[in-house]
Amino acid sequence: MTRATRLALFAVAAAGLAVLLGAAFADLPSFGAARHPYRDAAVTSAIAHHTANVVSSVNFDTRAIDTLGEEVILLASVVGVATLLRRAEGEHQRRGASGGRVLELTKFAGYQMLGVTLLIGFDVVAHGHVTPGGGFQGGVVLATGFHLLYVAGRYGALERLRPLPAFELGEAAGATGFAGLGLAGLAVLGGYLANLWPGGSFGQLLSAGTVPLLNIAVGIEVASGVVVLLAKFLEQAIAITDGGVE
Amino acid sequence: MTSATIVAALTIVALSGTATVLTGSPSRQAVALGGFGIVLTVLFVVLQAPDVALSQLAVGTAVVPLMVLLAIRKARNIR
Numbered sequence: 001m002t003r004a005t006r007l008a009l010f011a012v013a014a015a016g017l018a019v020l021l022g023a024a025f026a027d028l029p030s031f032g033a034a035r036h037p038y039r040d041a042a043v044t045s046a047i048a049h050h051t052a053n054v055v056s057s058v059n060f061d062t063r064a065i066d067t068l069g070e071e072v073i074l075l076a077s078v079v080g081v082a083t084l085l086r087r088a089e090g091e092h093q094r095r096g097a098s099g100g101r102v103l104e105l106t107k108f109a110g111y112q113m114l115g116v117t118l119l120i121g122f123d124v125v126a127h128g129h130v131t132p133g134g135g136f137q138g139g140v141v142l143a144t145g146f147h148l149l150y151v152a153g154r155y156g157a158l159e160r161l162r163p164l165p166a167f168e169l170g171e172a173a174g175a176t177g178f179a180g181l182g183l184a185g186l187a188v189l190g191g192y193l194a195n196l197w198p199g200g201s202f203g204q205l206l207s208a209g210t211v212p213l214l215n216i217a218v219g220i221e222v223a224s225g226v227v228v229l230l231a232k233f234l235e236q237a238i239a240i241t242d243g244g245v246e
Numbered sequence: 247m248t249s250a251t252i253v254a255a256l257t258i259v260a261l262s263g264t265a266t267v268l269t270g271s272p273s274r275q276a277v278a279l280g281g282f283g284i285v286l287t288v289l290f291v292v293l294q295a296p297d298v299a300l301s302q303l304a305v306g307t308a309v310v311p312l313m314v315l316l317a318i319r320k321a322r323n324i325r
Contacts, residue, residue: 032249055297124300132296140304147312226309230316237316237323 049198051208056129060214064193067214068178071221075175078225085232091240102153110152117145125219129208135218142219143226155238164231167224174221181210181217255289276314283307 001009029036046057059067087093121142128134149158185194193210200207262278262285269275283306290299 053297133300134297137297137300137304140301140309144304144308144312230309230312233313233316233320237319 047202049195049208049211050200050202051198051211052130052203053128053132053134055132056134056211056215057208059134060129060211060218061195061198061208064182064214067218068182068193071175071178071218074222074225075171078171078229081229082232085236087235087240093239102151107152110148114145114148114152117148118142121145121223125215126212127205128215128219129211130203130205135215135220136222138215139219139222140226142223143230146227147230150234155234158234162227162231164228167227167231170220170224171228174217174219174224177217178214178221181214185210251292255285255292258285259289272318273315276311276318279314280307280311283310 029038042054042058042062045062046052046054049057049061051057051061121138123138124133124141125135125138128138146158146162149155149161181196182193185196186192188194188196193214195209195211198209200209205212259282262282266275266278266282269278283302286306287299287303290296290302
């Protein structure tokens with residue numbers, strides 16, 4: 001294909017995309033207006049399934065299949081990073097590597113925040129169907145929480161706190177749990193990821209059916225995935241040298 | 247939220263984003279990116295999207311700057 005043909009093809013495609021996007025944007029409800037058909041549909045379906053957090057209802061009930069796709073993307077990215085950042089030939093693992101000199105105040109703050117952050121992470125995962133948040137947000141909070149130990153200058157302690165094989169397993173288990181809950185919906189209700197028991201008292205911990213269970217599965221997967229991801233980066237930056245001068 | 251609040255939040259996002267792009271050194275840029283993440287979080291709260299704000303806060307201000315800083319450290323070690 002010559003350059004001119006490629007440009008002509010691009011121009012046709014871009015013009016088509018511009019027309020379609022223009023038509024779609026023109027049909028959107030105006031910003032901040034009272035009329036909003038998608039909101040009405042989402043809120044109705046969330047209330048029907050006793051899910052107080054409408055965003056979670058969309059993510060883990062009506063459009064749970066999209067979330068499954070996102071989880072698989074995250075899984076694939078972490079596997080990709082782990083493959084790229086593995087120890088190559090000629091690289092050496094340094095023992096007893098430390099994070100350098102750390103201020104006493106930073107250490108103190110790191111230890112103080114560790115427990116609080118992990119608690120907030122669990123809370124955000126567990127209440128994703130009731131209040132803002134959910135498996136993804138809580139999972140990232142949990143994963144970053146562990147790394148406060150690194151901020152506090154204890155890379156060794158961080159390595160002991162998070163045995164990597166367990167987190168690699170956790171990532172796979174979270175993704176499998178999500179897909180498995182989907183299969184359960186298919187077996188019982190005839191729809192993949194269909195909500196198995198959309199009952200409970202609205203706004204309470206035990207409500208929204210499979211939404212909190214899917215949140216927990218995502219929480220395990222995201223927390224484990226981000227821990228593995230950051231572990232690979234930390235290992236490369238701190239513990240692996242390329243065999244030259246240290 | 248009033249439209250004045252939304253305009254103010256959008257303006258700060260535009261300024262902070264420009265500042266992040268114009269920051270020269272990559273390690274300073276990682277810190278600027280973290281600040282930009284916080285500003286974006288404020289915008290999402292103003293637009294009444296607390297779920298997105300939480301994701302932005304966790305990923306944009308903690309995980310991404312940390313990954314950038316670690317990558318810079320590794321690149322310096324190789325050089």
